[in-house]
Amino acid sequence: MKIGLDVGSTTLKCVVYDGDEPVFKRYERHYSQIAEKASAMLRLIGEQLPGLRRAGLCVSGSAGMGLAEDLGIPFVQEVYATRTAVVKYMPGADVVIELGGEDAKILFLSGSMEVRMNGSCAGGTGAFIDQMATLLDITPGELDEIAGKAERTYSIASRCGVFAKSDIQALLNQGAQKDDIAASILTAVVNQTVAGLAQGREIEGNIVYLGGPLTFLPQLRKAFDEILGVRGICPEDSLYYVAAGAALSDDSEEFDLAEITGRIGNYSSSHSYQSSEALFADEDEYKEFVERHKKDSVPTDGKLSEDGTAYVGIDAGSTTVKAVAINSAGDIVCSRYLPNNGNPVPLVRDFLRDLYRDFPDIHIKGAASTGYGEEMIKNAFGLDLGVVETIAHFTAAKKFQPEVDFIIDIGGQDIKCFRIKDGVIDNIFLNEACSSGCGSFLQTFAGALGYEMNDFAREGLFAGSPVDLGSRCTVFMNSSVKQAQKDGATLGNISAGLSMSVVKNALYKVIRVTDAKSLGRHIVVQGGTFLNDAVLRAFEREIGQGVTRPSVAGLMGAFGAALYALERSKGESSILSPNELESFGHEVKAVTCSGCQNHCRLTVNTFANGARYIAGNRCDKPLQKHSPTAKYNLYDYKKQLLAGYGPAKGGRGTIAIPMGLNMFELYPFWHTFFTKLNFGVIASPQSDRQLYFRGQHTIPSDTVCYPAKLMHGHIEALMDMKPDAIFYPCMSYNVDEHKGDNHYNCPVVAYYPEVLDANVTALEDHRFIYDYVGLHRPKDFPKKMTAILAKYFPPIPEREVKEAAAAAYGEYERYMSRIREKGREYLSYARENNLPVVILSGRPYHLDPEINHGIDKLICECGAVLVTEDSVSDQVEKFPTTVLNQWTYHSRLYAAARFVAESKDPRVNLVQMVSFGCGVDAITGDEVRSILEEGGRIYTQIKIDEITNLGAVRIRLRSLFAALGLGE
């Protein structure tokens, strides 16, 4: 008899073989109690197979590694075990795709065997699907079921559960259908697996699907089939392949069953965990704490004024809906706090209905909404005002602490902090890409352990030695918590540890303070997360002082909106009347916009009163309203300039150039250079999602930035055009603008052609020119280039190359100076018309709409004139920086920041776009921030990825304008 035990990240699987025949199979969740469950499993085998004294045993699976090692049981790596089983049961298989709890694997069996496993990211795995299902408030099984009814799919990031969450939230808030979202989630998983693991190798032939998610979710299999263009098979017993492979492994060793069962049962990891000080030493300390915070209470059951005057505020947040009605004195008379379950509209309707029912004499004189769903709620219910979240929160905080100088709000998925100076918001910090310091973080863990969030947090209050979990990403926190559990941490200690890490994440990751003690003197904390005493205590501990926590901490957005409505009331509100509310209806339709080539997928919400709300648009077009600054968008101007370098014909052959990365700036140079030499020149088409998907299977490193990943698609597109050569040179150095200490390109821009040559197999059949070229030495360039061209074409006289080079350098200069001139023109237009200006700063390739997701248009919609970093950088003298200023593109960022700081014009502001995964921007971001802050200016950073979450960007920009007293 041979026993195979597969201890996965969430489940335990076991198979027992008698010779070649499996005689026992079992599958169950282990809830991190690995030793107990494993020994129970073995005991069960003993019961079911009486007489079995000794048996072969071999362990596999990531969570079984430590146990096997400590107890001296043979261990076989799970991918390897899978292979053994597949060779036995599915001998014709070419490729195996296996998804597990936190792992994703692809095995290529035919040809040269290769195994691939996801790296440090758990996106695109079972845990990811579970998380997303929780977000939709359904089970993974139900998710699969409704995905079958989907009519369309959206782009969702599956790289990280956190990103995906915000994508999905945005979709839900826009009114997208759950069916479609479910299907989109499964598609995202497939894309993540393919993009992350295929790495240039085609997935074809006989495909086998294994592992939990692929076994239980037929729609996921279908999604794989569709995207890969194959028909995969999910064999019987697909869950047990790893366990079977372990049982059949040559490494298996014989044990006395009773003895090893006992040993595993007694096994408790010898490790201990790192702990920190308890939150409260004793009950008395807790009592004092509770008493102190009691004084920040306001009643929530105030009376209506005699004339029935009331004001309504609604905060449709990312995960919850908060609603408040106040009387003319600003007292709360009625409030509600509910999870939004993906659709805030019926919740708000019910609130208003109840409000009218409970207060028949009510006379609403003003109503405002705020939060993610601000626009939709305002339109749906005829509210008078919309207010950006930051202002709403500030308004409410003042009510509790008039001298407030720092506000921190920790909500479900976002953290907002603002510093207040002289009564106005002076600086804003919002969490960018990471929700690890947020409430949903705690909630997810509480949920996973079977608790309500508040009960869970309470468990930690008196825990003696909380686990020190540090600050880290949600996905990875999973494994840390598991590790702590293994090391014997109790639930209370884990709970307290998580509360502390929420606070640390917020302080050190979002606000990035060094000295937590210098946040401010009058700090107001709010947001539902702070209602947990454990979190509040951890926060006070960490910053070393007491803070104000309003008793209505969770309602502050709505409360602030109501106060805002009160302050600005014009006497009557346009809010729906009781009768109108009775006939209230809400319909959602999905359409594709045909306004331009973006073809945005719009969600059109129609309400019974005829009001409409459109979401999913990247520009104003479908809304049929136009911003006065839409014409002052330097991004549009640059695109127009580039479009001027159209396809050209030439006798020496056609050169094709991929439009990505540095080509966004150098295209005028190369276009001129080659046309002068009588080559034809063509460029790849504009990037879009489809183009990206075409190239994604050849991406070798899934953590490289999106602009680089797009290059794979561009190359595929160019190969279709059958040019004589594809030209994309390597360039360590960029042109020298004498603004810094050196003039490098970043490593990715410099050498990405090498990656393309190494990984895009089809390039072998094309002439791909990717030699090293130095534009920074114009004198040497012609000679070097003559030699390079001679490698691919009949020799061209150096004299000719020299002339072409001169023309190319000239054209490049002209191109750049046109941008600079236009920038000056826009700046003076803004000055004359007293308009705000945003210097949208990034890299030349951020011009690509597929990369910037239309952020430029959004800025103009907000009423600002838009210029670029490269249009102002020449107006700044070289100056010392606190970092080594060695990259050409990045020098422009510093110069642009300096330009803003020196301008002393509060209307001119800088917004920096940062591509996710850009290592260089970790340095530039901090430096740009410090240059701006030295000049007393606000720094705004927008992180962008392959996904679009314009909702969050909009809030950010509006907060910026609101803080500046502009735009609102």
Add this chain to the structure above:
Amino acid sequence: MTENTGRVEFTREMKKDYTIITPNMAPIHFELIKDVLISFGYKIDLLTTTGREIVDEGLKYVHNDTCYPALLSIGQMMHALHSGRYDLHKVALVMTQTGGGCRASNYIHLLRKALKKDGLEYIPVISLNLSGLESNSGFKITLPLLRRAIAALTYGDLLMLLKNQVKPYELNYGESDRLVSEWIKKLTELFEENKAFTQREVRAYFDRITESFANIKVERTEKTRVGVVGEIYVKYSALANNGLEDFLFNQGCEVMVPGIVGFMIFKVDNRLEDIELYGGSSAKKQLCTMLKWYFTKFERDLIESVKKYPQFIAPSPYSHLKELAGQVIGYGCKMGEGWLLTAEMMELIESGFENVVCTQPFGCLPNHIVGKGMIRKVKKVYPKANIVPIDYDPSATRVNQENRIKLMLAVANT
């Protein structure tokens, strides 16, 4: 030439009584370098601290998306400053600076920013570089110092190489580790006596070192041979790579980690390559050619010494690595470890180390290109290559990393 305003210089007066705190980037090598510096009258404290606190300090003071090596070495130094073990007005810090196009050139500035955040900007930070980026009157890389440093690094390479080749087979556990310590002690004494750094002496000591390792009693058994390449800090530092060498050793592997001297030659050769590719001055060319020649002599002696014993595998000379790289990648690819990393993978595979762990900090830009980006091409040249890229960062868990390495080992043992 970032003469940033207000940089605190390390002055001659400071040399007298300041302690220079140094992060440990490669255990054997830095131990030797430390001794060289001490023999030049510097007070050096080489940090050997480990633990979660270092990562936490790093996360606090450095942008969290910055590379892991910066986060760790800065975290380690801030941790030291906070330990209470030093008079903060009598310490200086030292940081390497490569001056290339990757983020590593900025570590020193990130360290200064960290100090400033903490109100410690009066602590001088010395840049250790060969590009003339910053100068300090109290810390000069003079020719005599340089010669000794180069000798020390080569000794480090040799000791590491031999230890890795003997330790898995030694009959008396711990003997090779002990021998390494003995040699470090011995070499330190020699440095103090102004010995053991001329080429003639170095050659002689190379032979003696190699002989001493050859004399260790061994039992040759079948071991899985694993090469380790990667970003230079993560590759060598156990703090960064979660004790990778020990882990592999405990899994019954013989490990080969390419040395530092090759990297030094690579950095000098890059300048020559730049001139070749883009044009440039002949004076600079001459200086670099000379330096390269000087480094290469040491490398040659090391190889010859090891070759005298057939049981040892000698590393290939730089020139051969360059030839190998030429099959798959351009010589212009120089940022970070550049094409050298790719070449090291190929050379390891050629020498029988078909299994390779390619280590990199999460999000390391050059490694997208020369590490993960080149695996396909390397496999094409060597179909038997078994390469696993592993990412290291503050939130990656050890279990995860070890599981992936085990997968590689499972494939290796098929």
